[in-house]
Amino acid sequence: xxxxxxxxxxxxxxxxxxxxxxxxxxxxxxxxxxxxxxxxxxxxxxxxxxxxxxxxxxxxxxxxxxxxxxxxxxxxxxxxxxxxxxxxxxxxxxxxxxxxxxxxxxxxxxxxxxxxxxxxxxxxxxxxxxxxxxxxxxxxxxxxxxxxxxxxxxxxxxxxxxxxxxxxxxxxxxxxxxxxxxxxxxxxxxxxxxxxxxxxxxxxxxxxxxxxxxxxxxxxxxxxxxxxxxxxxxxxxxxxxxxxxxxxxxxxxxxxxxxxxxxxxxxxxxxxxxxxxxxxxxxxxxxxxxxxxxxxxxxxxxxxxxxxxxxxxxxxxxxxxxxxxxxxxxxxxxxxxxxxxxxxxxxxxxxxxxxxxxxxxxxxxxxxxxxxxxxxxxxxxxxxxxxxxxxxxxxxxxxxxxxxxxxxxxxxxxxxxxxxxxxxxxxxxxxxxxxxxxxxxxxxxxxxxxxxxxxxxxxxxxxxxxxxxxxxxxxxxxxxxxxxxxxxxxxxxxxxxxxxxxxxxxxxxxxxxxxxxxxxxxxxxxxxxxxxxxxxxxxxxxxxxxxxxxxxxxxxxxxxxxxxxxxxxxxxxxxxxxxxxxxxxxxxxxxx
Amino acid sequence: xxxxxxxxxxxxxxxxxxxxxxxxxxxxxxxxxxxxxxxxxxxxxxxxxxxxxxxxxxxxxxxxxxxxxxxxxxxxxxxxxxxxxxxxxxxxxxxxxxxxxxxxxxxxxxxxxxxxxxxxxxxxxxxxxxxxxxxxxxxxxxxxxxxxxxxxxxxxxxxxxxxxxxx
Numbered sequence: 001x002x003x004x005x006x007x008x009x010x011x012x013x014x015x016x017x018x019x020x021x022x023x024x025x026x027x028x029x030x031x032x033x034x035x036x037x038x039x040x041x042x043x044x045x046x047x048x049x050x051x052x053x054x055x056x057x058x059x060x061x062x063x064x065x066x067x068x069x070x071x072x073x074x075x076x077x078x079x080x081x082x083x084x085x086x087x088x089x090x091x092x093x094x095x096x097x098x099x100x101x102x103x104x105x106x107x108x109x110x111x112x113x114x115x116x117x118x119x120x121x122x123x124x125x126x127x128x129x130x131x132x133x134x135x136x137x138x139x140x141x142x143x144x145x146x147x148x149x150x151x152x153x154x155x156x157x158x159x160x161x162x163x164x165x166x167x168x169x170x171x172x173x174x175x176x177x178x179x180x181x182x183x184x185x186x187x188x189x190x191x192x193x194x195x196x197x198x199x200x201x202x203x204x205x206x207x208x209x210x211x212x213x214x215x216x217x218x219x220x221x222x223x224x225x226x227x228x229x230x231x232x233x234x235x236x237x238x239x240x241x242x243x244x245x246x247x248x249x250x251x252x253x254x255x256x257x258x259x260x261x262x263x264x265x266x267x268x269x270x271x272x273x274x275x276x277x278x279x280x281x282x283x284x285x286x287x288x289x290x291x292x293x294x295x296x297x298x299x300x301x302x303x304x305x306x307x308x309x310x311x312x313x314x315x316x317x318x319x320x321x322x323x324x325x326x327x328x329x330x331x332x333x334x335x336x337x338x339x340x341x342x343x344x345x346x347x348x349x350x351x352x353x354x355x356x357x358x359x360x361x362x363x364x365x366x367x368x369x370x371x372x373x374x375x376x377x378x379x380x381x382x383x384x385x386x387x388x389x390x391x392x393x394x395x396x397x398x399x400x401x402x403x404x405x406x407x408x409x410x411x412x413x414x415x416x417x418x419x420x421x422x423x424x425x426x427x428x429x430x431x432x433x434x435x436x437x438x439x440x441x442x443x444x445x446x447x448x449x450x451x452x453x454x455x456x457x458x459x460x461x462x463x464x465x466x467x468x469x470x471x472x473x474x475x476x477x478x479x480x481x482x483x484x485x486x487x488x489x490x491x492x493x494x495x496x497x498x499x500x501x502x503x504x505x506x507x508x509x510x511x512x513x514x515x516x517x518x519x520x521x522x523x524x525x526x527x528x529x530x531x532x533x534x535x536x537x538x539x540x541x542x543x544x545x546x547x548x549x550x551x552x553x554x555x556x557x558x559x560x561x562x563x564x565x566x567x568x569x570x571x572x573x574x575x576x577x578x579x580x581x582x583x584x585x586x587x588x589x590x591x592x
Numbered sequence: 593x594x595x596x597x598x599x600x601x602x603x604x605x606x607x608x609x610x611x612x613x614x615x616x617x618x619x620x621x622x623x624x625x626x627x628x629x630x631x632x633x634x635x636x637x638x639x640x641x642x643x644x645x646x647x648x649x650x651x652x653x654x655x656x657x658x659x660x661x662x663x664x665x666x667x668x669x670x671x672x673x674x675x676x677x678x679x680x681x682x683x684x685x686x687x688x689x690x691x692x693x694x695x696x697x698x699x700x701x702x703x704x705x706x707x708x709x710x711x712x713x714x715x716x717x718x719x720x721x722x723x724x725x726x727x728x729x730x731x732x733x734x735x736x737x738x739x740x741x742x743x744x745x746x747x748x749x750x751x752x753x754x755x756x757x758x759x
Binding site for chain 1: 661
């Protein structure tokens with residue numbers, strides 16, 4: 001008995017694995033069925049009715065009647081015939097769209113998601129020419145701006161619940177959900193509180209799955225343009241590893257295109273005085289974090305040590321695992337480390353007052369907007385980083401400035417804080433921080449140089465939820481785990497808490513797949529997300545670049561060596577602790 | 593209309609909390625236990641204040657928003673307690689055509705609260721209902737077990753009724 005099912009999509013035969021949905025079978029036949037609420041694996045609720053098709057199934061020897069079914073959740077059966085574009089289907093989809101629009105603010109011209117909105121695209125594709133045919137009363141909501149990193153505008157919400165699934169299922173948090181019922185159903189938080197009053201961790205995964213402009217990051221691009229125009233300010237920018245792996249998507253390039261050179265060129269043309277790379281401080285993070293790890297292992301410190309690069313993860317730990325704060329590495333994140341180095345070491349070197357520096361960070365992340373306001377993140381007495389922008393905001397700045405991105409030459413980062421190794425570069429993918437740390441720790445513990453294939457720690461690569469590996473070097477055995485996505489992290493941490501796991505070192509990234517899939521990255525519609533592993537494609541851009549680099553180990557970064565010689569002394573020194581390390585706050589789960 | 597959320601202070605007792613926790617313990621292994629737990633909690637407290645919803649969320653290890661979402665979805669759950677005197681205004685068809693909507697307005701005016709709410713002193717709660725089976729007396733209002741029929745909808749009339757419950 002074959003495990004394949006034969007069906008016809010619009011009269012064309014296709015054979016698909018048993019258990020496939022009509023949506024998947026159609027895709028295999030080259031037919032895209034529109035969806036709104038469906039997100040593979042996390043939101044398969046068949047609620048929005050946009051994916052309806054007519055289907056006939058075998059009833060005994062003959063085909064049964066045509067029935068309207070939701071393609072996203074309806075499984076195929078042998079002999080089934082599906083019609084995706086019949087007049088009845090198109091009419092049904094159009095009515096559904098018109099009903100959605102009847103309670104939507106339709107302010108496309110002033111919407112951040114215009115041109116990148118699934119609702120707008122679908123209305124266009126369906127040929128909606130009478131959007132207000134069902135005009136009547138509308139529910140109106142105030143915009144929730146209580147969180148540091150994002151807005152929620154329910155006037156644009158279509159109640160697809162993709163954000164709810166991202167929060168509850170992907171991240172295991174659930175601070176947003178559907179409240180009330182019927183016409184006044186709305187996505188909100190407990191007791192109708194603003195998001196900023198909940199235990200939201202700012203990861204922004206809800207933003208990247210929202211089909212409309214109902215959820216968006218707080219945009220600080222105007223602030224950056226103003227700073228650049230101010231002649232009294234030194235405006236310095238840094239870009240995180242994974243921004244170069246995502247930014248191209250804002251300009252129509254294929255997912256996974258590495259646009260590092262063009263990105264640097266664009267930043268220069270935007271007018272930043274210095275273009276530095278967070279990869280540099282990722283290398284610096286490795287020096288500090290691996291040193292901290294070796295110290296904890298040798299001196300009986302709290303283990304497992306857990307990485308602290310991901311501010312969404314750090315906030316999650318503070319809310320949901322406050323008892324494990326001692327396990328968090330005290331290292332600031334690479335963003336904050338570079339910010340701190342710019343306002344201390346670099347300001348001193350240039351003879352600048354740190355107050356005259358505007359430090360801008362371009363991040364694949366929305367939690368970075370929260371992180372810059374955290375306590376104990378101002379090494380020079382002023383915030384280490386002044387403005388954190390997402391990859392999307394940078395894309396919009398480039399558009400606004402009229403820079404033809406795809407025609408730009410490839411340029412290099414500025415010296416000295418733009419020099420980096422492959423170790424820093426791979427921070428953007430899940431497992432990257434772990435691998436870079438291993439490249440340092442194994443060499444340090446064994447006393448032997450890692451060369452050739454030994455530089456690759458492939459066990460910790462890939463997009464699986466939880467990865468484990470054990471390494472022995474210089475008589476020391478380190479058991480490591482790498483986890484991404486907070487629901488996965490919760491599972492792993494509960495095991496650690498219960499004493500069922502004996503790891504030495506754990507890397508946690510809040511977003512599934514790591515920063516390449518961060519909440520600040522370009523938004524890909526569900527029609528792409530459901531059929532493409534965006535995380536793997538973007539991560540590949542980083543690993544490919546790493547493999548081609550001459551310097552692949554953070555400790556080999558010549559500027560890192562200079563920085564320690566001229567300024568910090570050695571990794572983990574008193575000065576390094578003052579400037580590059582931080583502290584955490586036990587927050588607990590917010591009630592009311 | 594969105595669910596009313598009372599602001600009067602929570603007065604739950606240790607005994608009530610003990611009973612709630614025992615209920616949760618008895619039901620927690622059932623994956624669909626949230627609704628039965630909430631029903632029982634409402635039986636114990638008379639309503640579902642934030643304090644009670646928080647206990648349920650913590651004990652079942654689920655987000656508070658999930659409990660709140662269920663509480664606001666189902667008509668059977670209330671987040672406003674009932675007063676010492678529970679006033680019900682019938683908005684069923686017969687009463688409504690006889691002007692019970694106006695009676696409701698006057699009661700809201702006299703009490704300073706809206707339907708679904710409770711006065712800050714906890715004395716009166718006001719709700720609408722659908723038919724008490726006394727259509728011949730329309731429009732009808734009940735206060736606990738007392739029935740008032742053939743009301744005219746004047747403010748004085750409802751004030752006189754409220755005055756009977758002075759204690």
